[in-house]
Amino acid sequence: MLGLAAGAGLLLAAAGQQWATGQLTAPGPVPPVPVALTGADLTGAPSGIGWAGLAGIAGLYATRGWARRLVGALVAAGGVLALTSVWGATRPDALMEAVAKNATDAAGTAQVAAAPHLAALGPAMAGGGAVLLVLAGLLSAVRAPAWPGMGTRYDRDAAPRATRAETPADLWKSLDAGDDPTLDAPDGGRSEDPAGPGDAGEPAPLAARPAEPKENH
Structure with a gap:
């Protein structure tokens, strides 16, 4: 991820x-006019692919798997x-064409005075960034399925896990983890009815107590 970023x-x-x-010249006693071209002037690929690389993070x-x-x-x-x-934007003929296009846009009579001079920093930064994207992409394509993904605790189709809560603190921890502590109880957490099959809805009779001995007067 760091390499991709x-x-x-x-x-x-x-x-x-x-x-x-580069430099542009015009007819007459006019000194040459310098022209500076940025990477965006020569090609729009670095900026577009850079934003796509951030989206790839x-x-x-x-995603997971394939x-x-x-x-x-x-x-x-x-x-x-x-x-x-x-590579295509920094070739000499491509630079000459880009400066000539700038001359046409600025003034129809202007011409390119000499071959444009290529700076090293901008293309080197773009080339290094492109190489990092290639390496990060290949590494992700080969090794990414084994990397951990986003948590599934909030997925709608994630199956709940049974957890036995020994203490109230364990119960809260299991709830925070997305587990269902009731799955471990018999009948899905429903307690068994102590009354018999035929005594449904009737209160259980009180247990008979032994008679207390009467006090001797």
């Missing part, structure tokens, strides 16, 4: 970092997609 955080942080810088906690394997596989696939997008 760290990878998603790196991707989200890298999207706002400056990845490349909740998915791993809430569903948890599926969540881990999707997280790993997202990391691979993030790596691919980072």
Whole structure:
């Protein structure tokens, strides 16, 4: 979970970092204008996959078995997609195209003065975050079914467990744990009727007491 959170955080942080810088020139005695491009300007994959990675943490906690394997596989696939997008966005021709598109949006007569310069921090953060997602996703897909999941004490289909309460404190502990202390009693917690089959609804007769000796006057 920590690796997954760290990878998603790196991707989200890298999207706002400056990845490349370039210069635009225009006809006439105008000095070149610098252009800075962030990760979000070059590709939207790091931010989107970063949010998906954070959602994957909740998915791993809430699922079990094959569903948890599926969540881990999707997280790993997202990391691979993030790596691919980072590599594609940092190629020289892709950077030149991104700066040229910025020049077209800024002014129709502006041109790219030189090849853009690629910064190392932003792409490195995105690549590291993507690798962490791949590793965390693969580890989850392989090992997650053996990990403990969310508690089943509040599940509607959870079968109650019989617990014998020896003291009042044990009774409260069993209730807090979701156990039913009445299941251990005979007939589901119903006490047996001391009266006979034919005496239903009639009070039991008082036991005869031996006669007391009379006092001698």
